[in-house]
Amino acid sequence: MLHLKKLNLLYVLIFGLLVAGCKDKNVEPTIETALDSTTASDYKAINSWLYEIMDDAYFWYKDMPAQASLDATIDPHDYFEKLVYQRETVDRFSSVTDDIDALQNEFDGISKIFGISYALSYIDDGKSNIGIFLNYVVKGSPAEIAGLKRGDILLKVNGTQLTASNYTTLLGSGETATFTLGALNGTTIAATSTTISITKAEVSEDPVAFSSVISKPTYGKTIGYLVYTQFVPGTTADEAKYDNELRQIFADFKSKGVNELVLDLRFNPGGYISSAETLASLIGKNVSASKIFYKEQWNDKYVAYWQKTQGADALNYTFLNEANNIGNNLSRVFVLTSNGTASASELVINGLKPYMNVITIGEHTAGKNLFGSLINDDQNRWKWGAYVMLGQTANANGESDYGTVNGMTPDYLIEDSKVPYKPFADENETLFRKALDIMGIPAPEGLRIAASKTVDPFKKSLRDDLKVRKNLMIKKGTIQLIHP
Structure with a gap:
């Protein structure tokens, strides 16, 4: 079996096969394809390796x-699908790739991108033309440098209007693209003369x-x-960079007396x-x-191995002692959600629910209570790798009832379909407005509300070239393959 050595709750999976990490994303797993040196003659060895991994570590082995x-001679993508347990309803996340380096970079937040996260929605009653509605723009990305921001609307790519039939080709066509911005005029979304x-x-x-x-202050709220x-904890150069950024943000929250928290996890x-x-x-x-x-x-x-080597509580993971925790100043936390x-x-x-009131606002979540690891070949024979579901999580009360296609049902079900999207923390932004209502904070009086339109979503939460980001829950650690 794979012998795992636990290390500060971080599993850098290296088991004679090196395990990298495990992240998650929703809906169907994306099949990663790339140029690879393997040929059909290698398939038998690759498939044998895949079976060995799955037979040992897979939750549903x-x-x-x-x-x-x-048939061990078929394409590994097809072979792997035969091993996956109830693909449509249970294990929607395990996947195989022939370019493990690219997938690992994506897991680590490193990818070649424009830097746009968006939803696609119809812009006409006939449901033929669609628009790109930016829900956020990645910091430091080409899109941000070009001036794009949350709320922008893109209607054309390289001069061609996006439609339900051509958007895949247009958005996946190359490294460079020229976007035509759109604007809401009355109840119509139309192209402008501005291109980027x-x-x-x-x-x-x-x-x-x-x-x-x-x-x-009027309402006693900060x-x-x-x-x-x-x-993602950090970068190769600074492994704790982003976690430390979180700590600094909460230090600021703490110093300013924050007593209500809105955690936006929509994207x-x-x-x-x-x-x-x-x-x-920190919360x-x-x-x-x-x-x-x-x-x-x-x-x-x-389970038997961990309990034998680490004791009965081996699979219980505790909170950290964080100096900038603001929980003692909170009675609840609002979490904004999407699919x-x-x-x-x-x-x-x-995990927070046993300790405080967690109020969710938005849409049903993806429904992934599973964690996994990205596993590659320790002998470096190929670039193939597998993202394998190793198990599932539960909170301190043993609750883990959201691992279905319906995910978590929000306390306040609100579809985020009003465009253009307003800036984050705008008091009239759809989901934040609901949080403020629950806090007892009314909308500002005398503030002119910009025109908006409710659109019919076509695709949600896409990134750049049509990638649906993977639903990941990654463990780092060391795993060694030991043979009985």
Whole structure:
């Protein structure tokens, strides 16, 4: 079996096979393809390797078909699908790639991108033309440098209007694209004369898209607002860079007396569990390193192994002692959600519930209570790798009932379909407005509200070239393959 050595709740999976990390994202897993030196003659060895990994570490290994019943000469993408347990309803996340380096970079928040996160929606009653509605722009990306921002509307790519039939080709056509901006005129969204040309670049994405403190002294409220887009602890050069940025933000929240917190996870597909621990430990009320944040359930072989080597509490993980925790000044936390809120994001929501009132506003989450690891070949024979679901998580009360296609049902179900999207922390922004209402803070009087339109969504939470970010919950650690 794979022998795992636990290391500060970070699993840098290296088991004779090196394991990298496990992040998550919603809906179907994206099949990664790239130029690879392997040929059909290698498929048998690759598929044998895939089966060995899955038979050992996969949460549902007992439900896999017998290896002898499978055709080991077929394409590994097809072979892997035969091993996955109930793809449509249960394991929607395990996947295989023939370019593990590219996938690892994506997991680490490094990718060659324009830097736009968006939804696609119809702009006409006939539902033929669609628009790109930017929900945020990555810091330091080509899109931000070009001047694009949340709320912008893009209607044409290289001079051609986006439609339901051509958007895939237009958005995936090349490294450089010229976008034509659109604007809302009355009830019509139409193209303007403004165009912006952007060329993709490799960007290490800062997961803190926005943070602010909003003071409402009349109502006795000081509101901390944080938009967090992925759980990534840092960069290669500074492994704790982004976690430390979170700590600084909460130090600011604490010094300014924040007593209401809005955590915007609408665009967060998950990431490293270590960063989920950091964030939850900065928020939780009366939490400490003696309180359970979450519990893990592996397959029976690993449960037996962990408990034998680490004791009965081996799979209980506690909060961290964070000096900038603001939980004692909070009675609740508001979390803004979407269908793209997944994995480590859901772990934070679920893990905080035993300790404080967690009020969710928005749409159903992705429904990923699973964690996994990206595994590559220790012998470096190929670039193939597998993102394998190793188990599931539960909170301190043993609750883990959201791992379905319906995800978590928000306390206040609100579809985020009013465009143009307003800036983060704008008091009339759709989901934030609801949080303010619950706090008892009315909309400002005498403020002219900009024109808006409710659109019919076509695709949600996309990034750049049509990538739906993976729903990830990643563990780092060391894993060694040992043979009995």
